[in-house]
Each structure stands twice: as C-alpha cells, then as structure tokens.
Amino acid sequence: MPSPAIPSVLFVCVHNAGRSQMAAAFLSHLGGDRVEVRSAGSAPAHTVNPAVIAAMSEVGIDISAETPKALTPEAVQTSDVVITMGCGDACPYFPGKRYLDWTLADPAGHTLESIRPIRDTIEQHIHTLLTDLHITPSP
Template structure:
C-alpha cells in the first residue's frame, strides 16, 4: 500500500474565507489521510471573523489558521489545486489536478449569507474526498 497521502491546496485571493473554510472542512472530514494547504495571492491580515463563526457553528475551529501567501513550492507539493472562483492564476505542474469552484465571496457578508457558502463547500469537499480516498 502506498504511504503517499494526497495533498490539496485551496486558493483564493485573500486566503481569509472560502479557502480557509474548505481547508477546515477537509481537515475535519479527512483527518490525517489528506495533506491540506491553503493560500492566497494577496493574503488578508486575518481570517474573516464571519467565516470563523460559521465554521464554529458546525463544530470546526479555524481560529488557529492564518492567511498565507501562495508560493510555487506549496503549489508544486500539491496533487490537487482548487481555486475558489476568484481568477487566481496558480503555477501549473505536470500531474496535478486543477479545479475551480465558483463560490460567492463571504467577505463583507453576514452570517446568514455565509452559512450557505459553508454548506456548499462541505458538499464539494465530500465529493472531492470520494475521488481522493476511494476506499474511505
């Protein structure tokens, strides 16, 4: 059996909302079976507090995460790179899967608007897991 676990990089411009929620879901649902990264091309100073609150409502704590700059190294080290409908251009490396998830931006939105984004991200992360971990 291969010990290489799949790695996923979630990318959005500020790495403060969608990509952080997606990374939080994948860490929560996949545990240590998947290596999870997130980054942004222009990282914010902090994670969107409404995204933190929306994730806390479902028992996922992302308060320890910080927005990070997207590096070619992080991209190259990932099997799957998922951009969050924000027009980010990622470095492309052979053998990678690139996906673009069109999602509303939670920036500036209230909790009522962020909950459906959070729930849509969960559905997409669950579908991604069935592809990455077919035996799970």
C-alpha cells in the same frame, strides 16, 4: 510493502481568509491524517474573516487560530490537487497537477447568514472530493 503516499490538496483563493480556509478546515476535519491539506491566497489578508470563523464554529470546527498564507509556486508544485476559488490568473500552473475550480461567492463583507450557504456548498464539494480521493469521511 510501503504504505501509499497520502494525497496533498491545496485550496487557493484571493485573500485566504474565507473560502479556502473553510475548505481546508472541512477537509482536515473529515479527511484526518489520510490527506495533507494546505490553503493559500494570491493576495492574503491579515486575518481570517470573523464571520467565517463564526460560521465554521456553528458546525463544530474551530478555525480561530488560522492565519492567511501567501501562495507560493512551491505550495502548488508539491500538491497533488489544486483547488482554486476565484484567484484567476494569479494561480501558478504546473503540468501533471490536478486542477479544480470551484465557483463560490466570496464571503468578504457578508453577514453570517449569507456565509452559511457558502459554507454548506463547500462542505458538499469536500464530500465529493473525498469520494474522488477514495477517502471515507470521518464522522
């Protein structure tokens, strides 16, 4: 009997330098090889926000090697779930995909202290997503 396909999740925000990077890192960390994870931005920055890197480091997740990526229609088309975080009309729509929109503050220009609650909210959303995908989080 063939093994079931693993779900593919795409996180999208404007710059792919904060919210979507944190979400992708949490899902990769907690979902392991049981989920395919991508992130992209409608207008990607040149680097990931250093304060976001520091916030994730505090919870034991290193995203210092990540780079913002451009959103492509192919990335959306090949994903089962597309989660937007403030990219507005720049996110392409394909019928048959599951779309979620997480309303989260943009960490751009914020201090580490003000990014922590955003990070923690994203982690809560990821736990809910894992439940929806029938994936038990890794410890």
